[in-house]
Amino acid sequence: MSETRTDIGEIGEFGIIDRLTNGISLKNETSIFGVGDDAAVIDGGPDEFLLVSTDTLVEGVHFNLMYMPLKHLGYKAVAVNVSDICAMNGKAEQITVSIAVSNRFSLEALEELYAGIKLACLEYDVDLVGGDTTSSVSGLMIGVTAIGRVKKEEIVYRSGAKEFDLLVVSGDLGGAYMGLQLLEREKDVFKSNPMIQPDLDGHDYIMQRQLKPEARHDIIKYLKELGVKPTAMIDVSDGLASEILHLCKSSNVGCHVYDEKLPIDAKTSMTALDFNLDPSTCALNGGEDYELLFTIKQSDFEIIQSNPNFSIIGHITNVEDGVYFVDKSGSAVTLKAQGWKHF
């Protein structure tokens, strides 16, 4: 081992992945695309690619069982992986589930977790085909691998965006983050006085965005029906700003994103203001919305523009032009990602 000691907190998740996967080349003919997109791509016969995505949720890092019901956790663990398959324009068909759990959990607690997993399988039309259950020294860890399929000519990578394409996002943003803020606040209130009941009335929407996020498989079907094939796509897991930067880097393009175009639900905005937070910042950096961010050709503008499921939030530029966020006053600032820093 080298004598240098680099703190992993310093370089962050993407820095770590870059270092660890540096110099990896693909040798098997069936390995089509490896690290660097929402899912790996492997050959699946004459007409199809298989897509493989994996994501792990760790107690105390990605969730807190004080306010995350086990059933919701199971559902979410599946949804976030299905979302990665959607981001390749594919359909998830199988999952495997790995659980590491300490003996403070009962069998009934695990059944509750699995009830959520099974519900998500039903919702997304996915089969649970395997997995692994083991003990942990402390806490709960749940890892899901999703396997999906896409016709070869329909696959969408992060890297396909071209100058003049339009940048589009589905649904609305920032809700999941505000749901988390609300839950954290109520947890603190509960800690200081367990007799006070949580005050979550009227916050159903953002609570659901945090606790029961949905993979936008409906959007993938819908785009097919509309005859629109995105030129590049990624799901919004770490925050819009971070995903825009990933997409632009992979596609080797720049872009302009407009503050006034960001889709933010009124309930999200109101809660943000209640917390003295800027709603746009929540939308840009909040993460966990699991909406789809994609680029389309100018020729698809009419179809997408008139559709309430989509918001055109910017346009793609030449890479030399950089990645800019244009605020409501018209000033352009370089877009930076805060995203999630777990380390």
Next chain:
Amino acid sequence: MSETRTDIGEIGEFGIIDRLTNGISLKNETSIFGVGDDAAVIDGGPDEFLLVSTDTLVEGVHFNLMYMPLKHLGYKAVAVNVSDICAMNGKAEQITVSIAVSNRFSLEALEELYAGIKLACLEYDVDLVGGDTTSSVSGLMIGVTAIGRVKKEEIVYRSGAKEFDLLVVSGDLGGAYMGLQLLEREKDVFKSNPMIQPDLDGHDYIMQRQLKPEARHDIIKYLKELGVKPTAMIDVSDGLASEILHLCKSSNVGCHVYDEKLPIDAKTSMTALDFNLDPSTCALNGGEDYELLFTIKQSDFEIIQSNPNFSIIGHITNVEDGVYFVDKSGSAVTLKAQGWKHF
């Protein structure tokens, strides 16, 4: 949640899996076989099946970093999954790696872990195509998903053993378990007096069996060359007894296993005796040898019997005859699995 509280330690890993996967049915046409074999089977085109296996190693449960070098750990995490693909008579081609790690690990430590992963990829001709790196509250967790391929007519399930088939195991057994005993003993010595150097001289073989187990992909190739297709197969991860019971249960057969036929290396036997352990018990219940246990037709007897890579350890009987272990005195006792109990 139900008001009953069942301790997960009481019902063990297989009991948990049975309960949690109870009632799961496969709905997608591409899902060929789900929970209950070494790997899940999904459709991979006109001629091939894809095989998916996942296994997670948890610090303090599956490994102890006091004596498991990180590079070996990375290698082992890949090998155990490749072994599952071998057990379906397939060839592993891709892996994804999920790591959860606390900030007590440096980037250089993770690079050491990845050096082992990459070495295993080279050895097994597998591409690292994706993964996930996240933080943990404490300790290290490494989850690997392996994806393999097998021609449709060549797949081997656990369930294909028939009465009169012969029960065969590759290599030798019990070594990995004795390696672990030795490491545990030296750890205790070190704890009581850190000045004493570990005494592992002459134990290279069993140390290597524990620290750097190999998936028997060579055996799979070799059987193909010999023209022998096993009727059923499983890898020896939890211990021979446990795997024999799995194979017999899946195939709905009984069997007789002969103590005197168990392949045990002289170094394993000597170390076992040194620890006052019965070598056969170590071979039966030790686990982690990652050899292949399989059944063959009587017509393949000649080919296998004369081959030093294989030991014929018993024969398959009718299910009503039960699963028996015949000791050296000729007494038959019902075979029971101890295997690993992590909970």
